[in-house]
Amino acid sequence: MGTITFNGKEIPFDEGDNIIEAAKKAGTEIPHYCYHPGLSIVAQCRMCLVEIEGARKLATACSTPCNNGMVVSSESPTVKEAVSGVQEFLLLNHPLDCPICDQAGECSLQEYSLKHAASDCRTDLNRRTYIDIDMGPSIKKNMNRCIHCTRCIRYCNEVGDIYEMVALQRGNNTEIVTVDDKPLMTAYSGGLADVCPVGSLTTKDFRFSKRVWYLRRNDSICDGCSKGCNITVSHEKNLVFRLEPRENQEINKWWMCDEGRYGFHFAQSPSRVLAPAVKGGGSMESAQWSEAGARFNDLVVGAQSIAVVASADITNEEADLLKSSLPKAELYSYSPSVDSSSEDKALDHLIRRKDKSPNLKGLEGRGYSAFSKFNPSKFNLVVYASGGKVRPPYGIAKLSETTVGLGVFLKEEVDGFDVILPGPSWLEKEGSFTNYDEINQHFGQAIRPIGLAKPMSVVLSKYLADSVWQAG
Amino acid sequence: MKQVQNAIDAEIDKKKRFYPNKEALLLPVLHAAQRAYGWLPHDVMEMVAKSLELPLPKVKQVTSFYTMFYKKPVGECHLQVCNNIACYLRGSSDVIHYIENKLGILPGETTKDGLFTLTEVECLGSCGTAPVIQINDDYFESVSRSDVDKILEAKQ
Numbered sequence: 341m342g343t344i345t346f347n348g349k350e351i352p353f354d355e356g357d358n359i360i361e362a363a364k365k366a367g368t369e370i371p372h373y374c375y376h377p378g379l380s381i382v383a384q385c386r387m388c389l390v391e392i393e394g395a396r397k398l399a400t401a402c403s404t405p406c407n408n409g410m411v412v413s414s415e416s417p418t419v420k421e422a423v424s425g426v427q428e429f430l431l432l433n434h435p436l437d438c439p440i441c442d443q444a445g446e447c448s449l450q451e452y453s454l455k456h457a458a459s460d461c462r463t464d465l466n467r468r469t470y471i472d473i474d475m476g477p478s479i480k481k482n483m484n485r486c487i488h489c490t491r492c493i494r495y496c497n498e499v500g501d502i503y504e505m506v507a508l509q510r511g512n513n514t515e516i517v518t519v520d521d522k523p524l525m526t527a528y529s530g531g532l533a534d535v536c537p538v539g540s541l542t543t544k545d546f547r548f549s550k551r552v553w554y555l556r557r558n559d560s561i562c563d564g565c566s567k568g569c570n571i572t573v574s575h576e577k578n579l580v581f582r583l584e585p586r587e588n589q590e591i592n593k594w595w596m597c598d599e600g601r602y603g604f605h606f607a608q609s610p611s612r613v614l615a616p617a618v619k620g621g622g623s624m625e626s627a628q629w630s631e632a633g634a635r636f637n638d639l640v641v642g643a644q645s646i647a648v649v650a651s652a653d654i655t656n657e658e659a660d661l662l663k664s665s666l667p668k669a670e671l672y673s674y675s676p677s678v679d680s681s682s683e684d685k686a687l688d689h690l691i692r693r694k695d696k697s698p699n700l701k702g703l704e705g706r707g708y709s710a711f712s713k714f715n716p717s718k719f720n721l722v723v724y725a726s727g728g729k730v731r732p733p734y735g736i737a738k739l740s741e742t743t744v745g746l747g748v749f750l751k752e753e754v755d756g757f758d759v760i761l762p763g764p765s766w767l768e769k770e771g772s773f774t775n776y777d778e779i780n781q782h783f784g785q786a787i788r789p790i791g792l793a794k795p796m797s798v799v800l801s802k803y804l805a806d807s808v809w810q811a812g
Numbered sequence: 813m814k815q816v817q818n819a820i821d822a823e824i825d826k827k828k829r830f831y832p833n834k835e836a837l838l839l840p841v842l843h844a845a846q847r848a849y850g851w852l853p854h855d856v857m858e859m860v861a862k863s864l865e866l867p868l869p870k871v872k873q874v875t876s877f878y879t880m881f882y883k884k885p886v887g888e889c890h891l892q893v894c895n896n897i898a899c900y901l902r903g904s905s906d907v908i909h910y911i912e913n914k915l916g917i918l919p920g921e922t923t924k925d926g927l928f929t930l931t932e933v934e935c936l937g938s939c940g941t942a943p944v945i946q947i948n949d950d951y952f953e954s955v956s957r958s959d960v961d962k963i964l965e966a967k968q
């Protein structure tokens with residue numbers, strides 16, 4: 341702890357903070373490209389130049405640790421001139437094709453050009469031009485826009501643990517490539533689009549699907565595994581367009597994996613069941629909520645023995661609710677990759693976990709037993725609750741006399757069910773998950789339930805007769 | 813290839829203790845490999861990468877940065893003509909054109925007999941005696957057309 345004087349104001353800094361971080365905490369952004377708090381520091385873009393009293397030359401704020409009593413300016417005329425010069429150099433080769441660039445609206449180059457550079461161009465030199473190139477399953481590269489910050493290379497080495505991405509040649513000819521055109525095979529490739537400060541690296545999944553200024557953002561938690569990475573959901577008109585990691589030093593730092601990043605598509609897939617359905621003459625038929633709800637109630641009232649089997653992706657609140665509204669039921673949890681959380685383990689050096697469900701710990705804590713203990717022949721009625729991405733075990737509905745599906749199902753899964761009551765996926769509701777480390781994380785609702793899906797609380801309170809609730 | 817591996821191993825043995833890490837040691841080892849083989853094809857770079865336990869892409873990145881590492885075979889006699897500002901003002905472009913015509917190759921090319929390679933290089937740090945040609949490891953200073961004639965003749 342100590343203080344520095346920054347642009348005339350005294351601001352505190354924490355041990356180890358560089359000037360960029362200290363300024364950030366005080367609410368000022370020092371422009372930077374190559375610096376990323378999660379990557380090693382190389383100080384090569386020179387955008388973060390600041391003036392330090394007593395120093396002979398301008399210093400790079402990213403690589404200069406704060407010292408007690410340091411007097412720093414990011415606004416002096418010398419700094420302004422230098423930074424605008426750096427920016428001008430970076431634009432020498434830039435195509436300025438913002439109108440057709442996917443990064444526009446969240447591009448550091450665009451923002452800093454506006455804030456820190458002259459508005460005119462003093463050269464009419466030709467720009468380097470390259471064609472767009474596929475870099476493996478997830479990333480597309482547009483080399484024309486690259487400013488050679490090398491964040492992507494460091495990201496691959498330090499986060500993705502791969503070494504394929506390199507900068508070949510030097511100076512003006514520097515080109516970011518994968519050696520011998522190898523595809524980028526890492527479970528974290530989507531993050532390249534996050535760390536690239538310009539529109540050079542974009543995810544194929546999101547590119548050209550939406551102008552970012554139309555997107556609304558909500559904080560949420562990934563439901564892809566027991567890690568519980570913190571994320572931001574970008575959506576418009578009740579459609580989700582992308583997930584991005586949100587910093588949480590305790591859990592995922594700045595990162596998330598590809599599986600989690602692209603995993604939201606199932607919730608918007610055309611095969612999701614979005615209206616209630618009941619078993620007709622053999623197959624499932626769409627029904628009114630009132631009809632399906634009444635059928636559900638009849639089954640519950642008539643059943644001698646009930647089991648609730650819940651995918652370990654329902655929220656803690658839903659788990660509590662099921663327990664209290666079906667007091668006679670035995671409770672089981674289901675995760676596709678592990679039977680109990682004791683089998684869970686880290687899948688790699690970074691964040692991915694073996695347990696591909698977000699809330700097994702939460703369900704276990706609420707008295708839900710392991711799926712291996714579930715004996716379907718013991719029960720007349722199974723209520724299968726699905727919260728989202730975890731797919732129910734194949735053929736689960738055929739194992740017992742009658743089965744009710746509550747939550748998220750795909751058309752190909754409903755065979756054998758007696759009633760399906762569609763519910764919201766995790767993006768369409770609020771609640772909490774408990775991660776492998778027993779960290780309980782609350783998340784808000786990003787979009788409204790899709791189709792005719794209804795929250796579990798509404799379904800249980802509206803359609804189950806009072807006598808059922810009071811039975812316990 | 814055996815010789816190249818030996819050269820690499822010998823260099824690592826000799827220089828290891830002077831360099832803080834493998835990344836730093838890479839440069840002298842690449843030089844040694846190039847001296848042994850003449851240039852640096854994929855296989856040689858792979859050998860270097862394995863010997864130093866570095867990822868191959870890292871090695872390729874470094875060799876691509878330095879023009880002194882040859883990614884194509886070069887002739888026995890490598891004519892590196894400086895065309896930076898001092899040499900340029902003292903007529904290096906004329907020297908280059910003269911060599912081009914004489915050998916029938918352009919900068920970056922090698923004669924069919926594999927004897928000569930012509931390369932245009934940046935400052936050789938000998939501006940006081942511009943224009944300068946570096947042939948393999950030797951400097952030829954203040955060169956004129958007739959000097960070029962003499963040099964080429966001697967090498968043929």
Ligand code: SF4
Nearest residue numbers: 486487489490492536
């Ligand atoms: S591709 Fe993006 S992250 Fe990589 S060096 Fe270029 S600008 Fe930086």
Ligand code: SF4
Nearest residue numbers: 562564565569597600
């Ligand atoms: S590691 Fe797990 S929680 Fe994190 S993004 Fe991947 S799937 Fe989601």
Ligand code: FES
Nearest residue numbers: 372383385386402
């Ligand atoms: S951010 Fe400091 S030099 Fe790039």
